[in-house]
Amino acid sequence: xxxxxxxxxxxxxxxxxxxxxxxxxxxxxxxxxxxxxxxxxxxxxxxxxxxxxxxxxxxxxxxxxxxxxxxxxxxxxxxxxxxxxxxxxxxxxxxxxxxxxxxxxxxxxxxxxxxxxxxxxxx
Numbered sequence: 001x002x003x004x005x006x007x008x009x010x011x012x013x014x015x016x017x018x019x020x021x022x023x024x025x026x027x028x029x030x031x032x033x034x035x036x037x038x039x040x041x042x043x044x045x046x047x048x049x050x051x052x053x054x055x056x057x058x059x060x061x062x063x064x065x066x067x068x069x070x071x072x073x074x075x076x077x078x079x080x081x082x083x084x085x086x087x088x089x090x091x092x093x094x095x096x097x098x099x100x101x102x103x104x105x106x107x108x109x110x111x112x113x114x115x116x117x118x119x120x121x122x123x
Contacts, residue, residue: 004114022096050104
């Protein structure tokens with residue numbers, strides 16, 4: 001069993017930066033990749049970005065390229081999401097998630113999700 005605990009969400013103004021963290025515990029060694037997903041009110045969940053545990057290859061949704069950066073620290077099973085130049089449309093609950101395969105570019109690729117952390121971008 002794996003547990004994912006996100007932190008770092010909050011209310012920020014447009015143009016601000018925010019860093020989310022995700023601490024993974026349990027049988028994390030069976031997962032190949034980690035990622036961040038989000039869900040805005042009244043909308044379906046969408047893929048934000050993903051990273052392979054070994055090698056660190058990353059993949060981003062077009063709407064965050066150049067603004068968001070995903071990273072991981074292997075020895076403490078932590079995944080980060082650095083978000084810069086935040087926009088009101090980035091407002092959503094952000095979920096950390098794990099993928100058991102080499103696929104980590106879609107919501108459906110992730111089998112284990114955290115409880116989520118709210119990010120609100122508003123002036």
